[in-house]
Amino acid sequence: MERRNLLIRGIYGLWGLITAALAVPAGAYLLLPPRTRRQADWVEAADLAQLPQGSPEEVVFRRNRVDGWKISSEKSTAWLVRTGDHQVTAFAPQCTHLGCAFVWDDKKREFLCPCHTSNFSLEGKVLSGPAPRPLDRYLVKIEGGKVLLGSIDQPVRTA
């Protein structure tokens, strides 16, 4: 009986090792992010001179997206708000609730999401509705009169 127990333990031990040796790399492979996550390039989105002060402007630009083994060039949009002579805020075009595209309501002077009626101020703050946090922003840089946009500055998610 002693020998039988030893064999059974051996079987479990060996299969445990085999399972672990397969599961660890498989888990890492599926769950860890790719190693070279590079910052997005800066792309030109608008002429600073053509942005009106205090009223948001939706701009369309092309940017490269690193998508697995491909870099694809795709159309993106941003809401630009000129806040000073050399200051521009750029909001990512998705509502922070569930990702619908929001629009600017010129009469009420606020951003309005048509999906679940979240409202945001010109500064991106939540005025009403289910949105959990202010609007996400692109990193902005101004060079030679051009507005350059970087990656979306991921806010800390506070649940």
Place this chain on the structure above:
Amino acid sequence: MGEEIPASAGWHQVFGSVALFFFLTQAFTGILLAFNYAPTPGDAYNSLKYIVTELTGGRIIRGLHHWGASMMIVIVVLHMVQVFLWGAYKKPREATWMVGVVLLLLTLTYALTGYLLPWDNRAYWGTVVTTQITAGVPVVGPYMLRLMGAESGIGVVTFARFYALHVLLLPPATLLLIALHVFLVRKHGITPTPGDEVKPPKKFYPGQVFKDSVAIFVAFAVLVALAVIVKVPLGRLADPTDTTYIPRPEWYFLFLFQLLKYFEGSLEVIGTVVLPGLAVAALLLAPFLDRSRVLPVAKRTAAFGLVFLAAAGWTGLTVAAVQSTPPSTEVSVIDGPSGWEELSPEELAGVGYFKKENCASCHALGSGEHKIGPDLAGPAIKRDAAWMIAHFKTPSAVVPGSNMPPIQLSDAQLNALAAFLLKLTPENARKLEAAPAFALEGAMIYQRHRCGSCHKVNGVGQALGPALNGLAQRRSAEWVMKHTLEPQKLSPGSTMPPYNLSPKDNDRLTSYLMALP
């Protein structure tokens, strides 16, 4: 589990379980690879490169799948040899044996179809040979070729067919046959040897299960060691115009490859169809060809003799094939050359043209800097030389909307530039870019004067004259400079023509040559 097995059962019966385990492991790693793999020619290569260079564990998963395929063949063959030696194919187990032979053929089909999927030069050229062999089969050849989607050469259709076979058709077929195989094994029981009748039977669990587990563990440990230690190469992107690539099949097919060399002209069909066909038929019909009584394994001398002959024949052919294979000059793209010293003169001259044409003012090389053009060492930029050269000449015709100016260089110089860009990886970009000016100038002079038509550097070039690596150990710089100007004066009888280089050019060329490792 509680089944009874003959008293003689033991270590020699572990191979079937190991083969089953390897099949399941291949399925597991194959599914993982498929999660990040795009099954079309161009993307296949890039996605596999992404798996092995950017995903954590990706190299190991691919290693397990690659080496698992080789080990699967070894184990299946060992399993067959054991069954053959012990005479376990005899009545009533003929069907079990025949299903096993079909499973062996399926395993080989996995190997053939999987070989194409990385879409590098090795895969491409290996499959070219496979399809050509198939095309040469009398009567059915052309139809087989059409079935493989390779009528007008290997391309997207071939790729789709091979992929579909590899992942859609073969696995369920294998599962069904394995189920049938295992059902038959259980139906007829483990083969007893003469004498077992009088001994009390054993239980399958835990004794035999333990032995199977140990064997599986040992084989698996070897597989993991291979996957971790030996890097599976990923060569250059498949290039149908690459005439320097010498295709070779995977090691277990080398004997067939060698066999073909002995049958010339109309006899070729003997090597491609008749002999393999006879071998398969003999395997399938073994239970009916040998109807003698079951003997203890130690008395089956004829069986041992046959296995020995087969092994000797296989080994002889394989060794002959290996000996006739020149060492590969292809550098694995994953690693790439690590310094300028490892580049061929043409590639190094390409670095020179890259600098001369100020390409770096619009293109970064792996630094991720923001520039107008794309980063040329970026992970996603992989083009073949033909694309690049067309793009260099008229950028906007190849990339609509590109505002890159056409490069004003000769075809040979553009070739050099493309050759360099093909060797770029994110890891080596900085080192290659930092090659010293004298080496770049020297390599450009070397290329301009076509020194490579007679000399070899880093394995590239013709062997009419002496190879120039390690020149500094044989000659002084002064000697080399004089020799370039007047070869016959220093080495009478030399067929090298004199090169009337300016003192400055001669000095740069010589400095470059003297720096070669």
